[in-house]
Amino acid sequence: MADTIIVGAGLAGLTAAGMLCRAGQSVTVVEARPFVGGRTMTMTPGGLGEGAWFDMGATWHWEDQPRVRALAANLGLDVFPQYRDGRALTDEGPVDLPPPSPAELRFHGGAQSLCERLAQRLPPAGEVLLGTTVVAIEHVEAAAEVAVSVVGPDDGGADLRAAHVIVAVPPRLVLDNILFTPDLPHELEDVMRLTPTWMATALKCVAVYDSPFWRDAGLSGLAFSETGPLREVHDACNEDASVAALWGFVSPRHEFRDLSFDDRIEAVFAQLGRLFGPAAADPLRYFERDWSGDPFTNDEVPWPGRALLEYGHPAFAEPLFGGRLHWAGTETVGGDGSGHMEGAIASGQRAAQQALA
């Protein structure tokens, strides 16, 4: 029995957990994956030295985003600007672009550090259950509680009880995977079905090299391409460039997404070579993450043939179950930061304030 159960240990859920614990509440965070972070996911592969980390999910925050900047400062996380010195490339050749405004910033050690540090800083009154999936939430009105049914790592089921529950999971996944008693309002179900999950189908690739040769050639590492398979490429070196890498998003076009792994690698290397020269076609290592195949981010339920909704539908700001059920997650807030880490933090703050009120 905790004061509040939080579903999802992404940035939204962990932000709410931290706020509630600081206000003296006990919190249980339930996370389906065996690690915290959600769509912030930083890979630290072996064999490339200590400074080798690559963001396979969120990469940047921006200097005009107050919440994420304050959180990073509070957690003692260093940030550095995205490398943009030099010319960008297109299929037609190099171009000069103005420096980005507002500037894009990266986290030293990767974006997942935000979530890892938030989880580490939870006091003993805040626990995180990893590898544990929430499958049902019931309003037990007579007891003034919510019952949250979970399936643990050993496939064992359990019912957790709390005064409040914050659901910090992408809305479409809530609808597909969590059974509510009583049923959610039909209008809210409709809103959830029509709210896309930001970046849910992204396929991100990283190519690692023994040096950032593009920088020496006066190139920023930024490239935009229509020919694919990568539609954009960025410098992914760590802060001191002791680990040199480029990352890119594979174009969503079927002709590229339907390629086999081997054919895709071949096509990606060939494209990098075309853009950045022969050295780019022969990376030391290659990694990719296809978010579309991850059931804790993407769902494969077909889209209704209706217009999709903007983020931050007002229905997500309304607690249900007599004020005991609250919504969080970057898709549940509007404004400039929605979809981004900034929005995830804003949504976690709103849900925590609601639970406290």
Ligand SMILES: Cc1cc2nc3c(=O)[nH]c(=O)nc-3n(C[C@H](O)[C@H](O)[C@H](O)COP(=O)(O)OP(=O)(O)OC[C@H]3O[C@@H](n4cnc5c(N)ncnc54)[C@H](O)[C@@H]3O)c2cc1C
């Ligand atoms: C490839 C990619 C690139 C991105 N680039 C950027 C960027 O550069 N800048 C930026 O600001 N943002 C970026 N984003 C978006 C950013 O990652 C998200 O806005 C943010 O991480 C969302 O946090 P969240 O807590 O709302 O959701 P999530 O991170 O999705 O967290 C939800 C959590 O709930 C868990 N969960 C799901 N179902 C259940 C269940 N039934 N029971 C228990 N747990 C469950 C999931 O495992 C997950 O940990 C990117 C995302 C991706 C995928």
